[in-house]
Amino acid sequence: MPPCPGYGRNEAAPRPDGTAVAPYRAANAVGCGGSERVTTPTIEVDDLGRDFGGFRAVDGLSFAVPAGTVFGFLGPNGSGKTTTIRLLLGLLEPSRGRATVFGHDSRLGADEIRRRSGALLEHPGLYERLTAEENLDFFGRAWRLSERERLERGQELLRHLGLWERRRERVGAWSRGQRQKLAIARVLLHRPELIFLDEPTAGLDPVASASLRHDIAALAGREGRTVFLTTHNLAEAEQLCGLVGVIRRGRLLALGHPDELRARAGGPRAEIVARGLDAAMLARVRDRPEVATAELRDGRLLLDLRAGADVAAIVALLVGGGAAVEEVRRGAATLEEAFLGLMKETR
Amino acid sequence: MIGDVWTVMRKEWKELLNQGSSRLGTFAGLFFTVAVLGVALPLFNGRAWAEGASGGGGGGAYGTIGVIFAVLPMVADAFAGERERRTLETLLASRLSDRAILFGKVGAIVAVGWGLILLTRFAGLVALNLVLDGAAILPGGGWWAATGGALLLCLYLVGVGVLVSLRAPTVKQASQAMFFAAFGPLLLVILLSVLAFVVARLLPAAITGPVGDAVEAGGWIPLVILAGLATLLVPVAPLLLAMRRFRRARLLLD
């Protein structure tokens, strides 16, 4: 299959219009051809639970991640994201329910799951007494890459991440971000089909973060790999993910495309910058049926609108009342607002 | 599987070699060990070191101490260190099997520990032959027993060390616990044998006589077999237990 240009947003995931609830109908998971086909989910989790003592760290999770999707797993600190990844990789045994990855039960077939996966966990997991090159060599051998593959792939990744010149240095002396980059190289070394990234941009500078996001999008969009991503950066999740799950205290609160979650968080919005706005005008705007709320702040009129609202009519009203309109911006709730809303609802 | 074990062994050796601030220090330590245990001691003991029945006038015992000093810290570093330095989880998330990881680590340590012993033992032979005049000095039964015994001791220490390290959060805690865990049973064995010896001396001949007779009559053969089995099994028992305990899904709980 020829490579496709561009690193567009991953579209291989369920859309809010409901075209993709199991079995998943993904826009061709490998490459970027247009044909639609039904893909089996890479990850299926059914009523999964894990206790530590009497504490339920993960509590009745059920969701599925189609192949070729960037799945964003979002939640506050201690909500059970890392524990879920450990369960999926067979590093912990579930207390209840089950997890299936590539069709293998995580209790019985974890060897096969790990063979086909790569994971960047909470810590970079690098051997600090070894050099960058030695670290990659070890993990390359662990995944049984040939010597040639190890050398070529290692060089390719180290160059890509700007670490090639430092490959013979011991990792112990490196900065956090540099280690994080090397850990990312380690994860991608054996070209895993499923990639777990637990807060991968933590500690990276803005340029490196953007570059990693670009790479993640390419991995899923162009190479059809599935990415399981946890992040506290919601703009990042919004940009990358085709499917998002929000977890809190081990329970899944919401699951869907980011657009879907944003839509649930509230209707469309508008922001109007104008001179000559006054309280009387604000009152008239509030009276209009398509306006849910209106607020005047620093000469800007902030509007929450109902579905199908006509902003032009509101602008006409303002102009008719003597205001000089300079700028009109339409928008919707961000994923961050949707997330915060969910947290508030379920407090 | 063999390839995976080898992969882990190589990694362990590289980590060991780069452990200190300089490799020079590592090699200096190695040189010192060989110089003292492998050259000075044998020369001090003379021919008896190689030919004597006791494994060479305490040569075996000194070798043993050498093994203990070499092996215990390595075990703590390889198992608890992996947890302390936060590499354990990534290692466990790799495609390496539990067995490959365990055998690789154990293999690497036993190879270094026993390798060190072999180095000092053979260095001793060479030194004696070079320095002493007369007929060539060849190792006797005691020498071979002490050398083989050091391997068993090595396996025993590694086994105990692994068991203790599996749950230890830091190298320091593992080292402390390990010291007691490894020496406790050894001390017990020594104490018991001393006690048995004393008791045998104190008991009236009426009781010890028949036992002595039986031994002299050839009844000692099963005893030797039993003792042989015990000496082989006891050292590897902790290792067998460690094999059962070394399971991914149990290692992360700390």
Ligand SMILES: Nc1ncnc2c1ncn2[C@@H]1O[C@H](COP(=O)(O)OP(=O)(O)OP(=O)(O)O)[C@@H](O)[C@H]1O
């Ligand atoms: N081995 C363990 N023993 C006891 N409790 C644990 C263990 N591992 C996790 N927990 C608990 O389970 C809960 C979920 O932890 P987890 O690491 O999965 O959270 P997280 O969502 O990844 O948080 P963060 O965003 O801070 O990384 C926490 O309350 C944590 O204390």
Ligand SMILES: [Mg+2]
């Ligand atoms: Mg976490």
